[in-house]
Amino acid sequence: MFKNLSIPVQRLYVQITAAIVTNSYFLAPYLKYLPCPSLNCYACPAANFACPIGTLQYFVIIGVFPFLLLGILFLVGGFLGRWACGYLCPFGLFQDLLAKIRKAKLEMPTWLGWGRYVSLVGVAIIIPAITKEPWFSKLCPAGTLEAGIPIVGWAFFKTKALGQYSTILGMTGWLFWVKVGLLAGTIAAAIYIKRPFCRFICPLGAIFGLFNRVSLLQIKVNHHALHLPADCRKICPVDIDIRKDPVSAKCIRCMQCTKCPGVSQK
Numbered sequence: 056m057f058k059n060l061s062i063p064v065q066r067l068y069v070q071i072t073a074a075i076v077t078n079s080y081f082l083a084p085y086l087k088y089l090p091c092p093s094l095n096c097y098a099c100p101a102a103n104f105a106c107p108i109g110t111l112q113y114f115v116i117i118g119v120f121p122f123l124l125l126g127i128l129f130l131v132g133g134f135l136g137r138w139a140c141g142y143l144c145p146f147g148l149f150q151d152l153l154a155k156i157r158k159a160k161l162e163m164p165t166w167l168g169w170g171r172y173v174s175l176v177g178v179a180i181i182i183p184a185i186t187k188e189p190w191f192s193k194l195c196p197a198g199t200l201e202a203g204i205p206i207v208g209w210a211f212f213k214t215k216a217l218g219q220y221s222t223i224l225g226m227t228g229w230l231f232w233v234k235v236g237l238l239a240g241t242i243a244a245a246i247y248i249k250r251p252f253c254r255f256i257c258p259l260g261a262i263f264g265l266f267n268r269v270s271l272l273q274i275k276v277n278h279h280a281l282h283l284p285a286d287c288r289k290i291c292p293v294d295i296d297i298r299k300d301p302v303s304a305k306c307i308r309c310m311q312c313t314k315c316p317g318v319s320q321k
């Protein structure tokens with residue numbers, strides 16, 4: 056029965072299931088320190104796993120090589136490329152849902168994609184190594200959505216509705232509101248631009264994207280069918296024409312492009 060569903064519907068079911076499994080808490084006592092292959096905040100009250108980028112920053116700060124983390128990321132990337140971005144990431148699902156609000160999307164210059172590598176090398180590695188603070192995690196809009204707002208919201212409810220004093224509210228300062236502003240900007244951008252965070256900012260996407268050319272999961276293009284009219288870019292959630300570059304580091308391997316003439320999964 057599942058096979059009879061369209062690829063976007065199948066993918067949506069997998070995304071919802073992955074978001075629930077990643078943030079259902081029942082596995083947290085056993086897997087909380089194991090990095091998951093998606094950008095999911097460790098500080099989320101319901102998170103079962105550790106955030107891979109947060110874990111990377113931790114090891115950068117303490118000066119220890121992250122063998123287990125890189126082993127997990129290289130294994131996932133080597134087999135699937137950026138497939139985890141398209142199917143397992145809760146923040147990716149959040150952006151996909153926002154994209155449904157407005158069908159017409161803005162086209163962005165391709166050079167903005169280099170922002171992922173600036174975010175990875177600069178914000179997630181170099182700056183934490185210098186400042187000894189995990190600055191990507193401090194500013195990450197996914198962390199604000201999954202952890203910052205729920206934690207502060209619950210503290211506010213306890214204080215105002217239950218009359219129980221919470222130290223969390225006293226700790227809420229300017230940085231929290233900067234994080235909220237970045238999240239609000241991301242939400243607004245996701246309505247007008249396809250998956251802006253994944254395309255221009257996400258350091259995990261930068262890592263997995265490096266494997267798209269060599270991963271076992273590939274997209275095959277039949278060049279004899281390229282003359283057939285098709286708007287492959289229109290159905291792509293990251294706004295690329297896969298027929299022009301089937302191994303693009305931007306591709307999240309959602310497989311929706313297999314509806315285009317000459318495109319298939321390999």
